[in-house]
Amino acid sequence: MTSATRRPRTPASPLPPRLIATDLDGTLLRDDKSVSKRTVAALAAAEEAGIDVFFVTGRPARWMDVVSDHVHGHGLAICGNGAAVVDLHDGPGAHRFVKIRELLPKTALDVVTLLRAAAPGTAFAVERTGGLHHEPTYPPLHVDPSESVAPAEDLLADDAAGAGQPVLKVLAFHPTLGPDAFLRLARTAVGDRAMITRSSPSALLEISGPGVSKASTLALCCAERGISHEQVVAFGDMPNDVEMLTWAGTSYAMGNAHPDVIAAASGRTVANNEDGVAVVIERILAQGF
Structure with a gap:
């Protein structure tokens, strides 16, 4: 059976789903960053059936144009790996x-100091609500220009450009370490001072405040709506999805997922380029929920 025709593994769900939480890159989006017609139809059908759909992504809010037409009634998305809940109603x-x-600047500075010692050569960027600020050695990994360029210690100073804007996360890039090796090293060096994860194929780490993750912010949003974790169906493909997939009552690793994601999820669907999220939503709706 080819990957295009195999059926996703389906975990049992104890309660009818009330919310679908899906990552974007490598999950809902195809590799060309498009949302397929099949996926658009599935998302709309889920909302029509009374199931909320939340996009839960590492992307900053300014990169949400790709799905801003598909947020439906509530208009909300969880961005920055849980650092922000954003209302997209008014469009791009x-x-x-x-x-x-x-992420408090003092905590961010502590993390920068620890990572400089543990992994010399690390380059940093600071993501604030108003945009990205980065060091001179930080590579051009992002699609938008930086707001300012300076050493991380200056970017996080009280008088830094954008200092009045909250820090959502710090990004750390290493030019020679492998992505998973860098993640393990950083988590050991930093401990519980901050939440460290990754979603890029390169050695690019995403550092949030302690306890801040896709899972913890999604849990807050669900609690506000009276939705239990057993009523959530989640989808993801990279290590920054692991906590969310573990928390959700039913979860799916994409066919293209990282091994840690496969281990964390309760089920598996086909790859993002094969509309794996839509395949599962269609099955859920066919069951009459």
Whole structure:
């Protein structure tokens, strides 16, 4: 059986789903960053059936244009690996921050110091609500220009450019370490001072405030709606999805997922380029929920 025709593994769900939580890159989006017609139809059908759909992504709010037409009624997305809940109702460039779970600059500075010692050569960037600031040695990994360029210690100073804007996360890039090796090293060096994960194929780490993850912010949003974790179906493909997939009552690793994601999820669907999220949503709706 080819990957295009195999059926996803289906875990048992104890309660009818009330919310679908899906990552974007490598999960809902195809590799060309498009949302297929099949996926658009499945998302709309889920909302029509009374199932909320939340996009839960590492992307900053300014990169949400790709799905801003598909947020439906509630209009909310969880961005920055849980650092922000954003209202996308007003369209591209007009998003509104509903909830911010910031990384305190002092904590960020401590993390930078520890990582410089543990992994010499690391280059840093600082993601604030108003944009990205980075060091001179940080590579051009992002699609938008930086707001300022300076050493991380200056970017996090009280008088830094954008200092009045909360820090959502710090990014750390290493030019020679492998992605998983860098992640393990960083988690050992930093401990519980911050949440460290990754979603890039390169050695690029994403550092949030302690306890801030896709899972913890999704849990807050669900609690506000009276939705239990057993009523959540989640999808993901990279290590920054692991906590969310573990927390959700039913979860699916994509066919293209990282091994840690496969181990964390309760089920598996086909790859993002094969509309794996839509395949599962269609099955859920066919069951009459």
